[in-house]
Amino acid sequence: MNSRLKILSWSSIRTRLITSVLLFTLPLIVLLLYNSFYSIDVVRNQVANSNRNMMTLYMDQIDQSLEDVDQYVNSIAAVDPDLLVMGTTRQPDEYYMAKISLSNKLSQALAIYKSMDAFFVYSDQEKELMLSPQVGRPFEERERMRVFLNQLMLDKNSNGSLLHAADWKITQLNNQYYIYHIVESGGSYIGAWVNANRLIGALGLIDLGEKGQSLLTTSGGIPLTTSSLLQDHGIELNHSLADYYMTGDKTRFLVVGSPSLRGDFNLVAVIPDEKILENLPYLRSLITFVALGSLIILPLGLLMLRREILLPLNRILAAMKRIREGNLDVRIKAAPSAEExxxxxxxFNTMMADIQQLRIDVYEEQLSKQKAELQHLQLQINPHFFMNSLNMMYSLAQVRNYELIQELTLCLVGYFRYMFRSNLSFVSLKQELDHVSNYVRIQELRYPDSLTSSMEAPDYLMNASLPPLIIQSLVENAVKYAVTLDEAVHIHIRIELLDTTDEPKMRIVVQDTGKGFDEEVLKELQEGRKLMREQGGQVGIWNICERLRLLYEGRAQISFANAHGGGAIVEITLPMNAETEHS
Structure with a gap:
């Protein structure tokens, strides 16, 4: 019993959520809204289908009338001798007789094709346009079309697509749209035109409501017939006519239409939504009542939902977002909310405290591991070098060359002093180059006629920081694999500054004149694989790659190549920033 009371407690999120949901989703409101909008949708669909069928019927009639005119014009162009004479004869008498005869034929045809405003014939040879208009057509309109057609014929080279088109074309003259079609026949052209407003004159008898209208439009939605309705109500006609759609700013309109098969235009009906729903007064009243009731209840329900659910969730989400950004000190503050x-x-707060402590422990362990690994890598010394140095000193002692023994001893002291500075992660470039000089001098004493070297580094980079033994390891690798007793080898070290857009970088290039990398070895180096060929092989170049990975975390690059004239090239690029400054 107590557990049930606890579940039904007002402080439980379950009870509060159920109460909030009931405020928004009462079954009666849901049912009324569903029935109301479903009924409206059904009525709109029926009206849209009815008017679409009507538009299709009228569009078919318009297309049929245009097709009849096409057939008549094509028959004249194909077999009429008068049109042929007008395009080919050079006798003025024959030309004018043919012109009069053809004009009479076209005038008689206008009595049959009453949908057309005029027929016209153009003689390319005489550069003359003949119009046969319907009786009662305005003189200004005929003159506008005469000027347009004359210009069209004179520029027929650039208007070839209009003169040889199979469908009817559209043009705008003095804010009026006209539909025309032209057929070529030898040296003449014959065609017909009609004002778009007259083409749909019979559609004005259709009852589409006080604000409704039927009109012709282009496929892009531009009205071809006069209409102030579109601009006054913000009606858009550039949507697809595959199905009906609603448009309009304040007053909503249903738009349906049918495309023409004879030209690039559509017949569209714009029907006000109030005309569609005028037979549903009770339904509209019910919708209004439900809408007003919902507007009253909705703010109260939203306020409760925000206070009891959204605000606690937002506090959790805000804390998680800050944690994702790396701030593990975030805790959710106590605030009045549900028990859950x-x-x-x-x-959450307890878990974050545990995670923060665990992360600190793991981080300290990783630091200790990395430090130990770096010290291990830096302390790896090739035992052959140590033994060879002692042998060299013994040999010099036998020949009593004390000057070279002193020089060799100083180089070895500097060399081993630098090698045992294992507590440093970074040294200056000057210290590294001094160490390299000691190492190279020792090797030059070992191979007196087989090894030479040179260094090229600007003074302003001498205080730049880099990991110890980076350059020396590359030089040691070159001595090991390039120097032979058969041919002298030169090792060149070049240091330069790269001023990139993101941060300045230091480029280190070590190049020798030996035989270069083996193809197999070079491939493995370029693919980043660890070499395990000889004893100590992994301590050389692999040592450098591992240390750069640990110290720079992917911000340093190393590349390997063979020079065209022979020899190996190793290039290292190191970032120069405050985190790696040598102190």
């Missing part, structure tokens, strides 16, 4: 949210907040 209190439990979640307390568990």
């Amino acid at each position: 949210f209190k439990l979640v907040n307390e568990t």
Whole structure:
């Protein structure tokens, strides 16, 4: 019993959520809204289908009338002798007789094809346009079309697509749209035109409501017939006519239409939504009542939902977002909320404290591991070098060359002093180059006629920081694999500054004149694989790659190549920033 009361407690999120949902989703409101909008949708679909069928019927009639005119014009162009004479004869008498005869034929045809405003014939040879208009057509309109057609014919080279088109074309003259079609026949052209407003004159008898209208449009939605309705109500006609759609700013309109098969235009009906729903007064009243009731209840429900659910969730989400950004010190502050949210907040805070402590422990362990690994890599010394140095000193002692023994001893002292500075992660470039000079001098004493070297580094980079033994390891690798007793080898070290857009970088290039990398070895180096060929092989170049990875975390690059004239080239690029400054 107590557990049930606890579940039904007002402080439980379950009870509060159920109460909030009931405020928004009462079954009666849902049912009324569904029935109301479903009924409206059904009525709109029926009206849209009815008017679409009507538009299709009228569009078919318009297309049929245009097709009849096409057939008549094509028959004249194909077999009429008068049109042929007008395009080919050079006798003025024959030309004018043919012109009069053809004009009479076209005037008689206008009585049959009443949908057309005029027929016209153009003689390319005489550069003359003949119009046969319907009786009662305005003189200004005929003159506008005469000027347009004359210009069209004179520029027929650039208007070839209009003169040889199979469908009817559209042009705009003095804010009026005209539909025309032209057929070529030898040296003449014959065609017909009609004002778009007259083409749909019979559609004005259709009852589409006080604000409704039917009109012709282009496929891009531009009205071809006069209409102030579109601009006054913000009606858009550039949507697809595959199905009906609603448009309009304040007053909503249903738009349906049918495309023409004879030209690039559509017949569209614009029907006001109030005309569609005028037979549903009770339904509209019910919708209004439900809408007003919902507007009253909705703010109260949203306020409760925000206070009891959204605000606690937002506090959790804000804390998680800050944690994702790396701030592990975030905790959710205590605030009045449901019991479930209190439990979640307390568990979250405890979990974050444990994670923060665990992360600190793991980080300290990783630092210790990396430090030990770096010290191990830096302390790896080739035992052959040590033994060879002692042998050299013994040999010089036998021949009593004390000057070279002193020089060799000083170089070895500097060399081993530098090698045992294992507590440093970075040294200056000057210290590294001094160490390299000691190492190279020792090797030059070992191979007196087989090894030479040179260094090229600007003074302003001498205080730049880099990991110890980076350059020396590359030089040691070159001595090991390039120097032979058969041919002298030169090792060149070049240091330069790269001023890139993101941060300045230091480029180190070590190049020798030996035989270069083996193809197999070079391939493995370029692919980043670890070499395990000889004893100590992994301590050389692999040592450098591992240390750069640990110290720079991917911000340093190393590349390997063979020079065209022979020899190996190793290039290292190191970032120069405050984190790696030598102190």
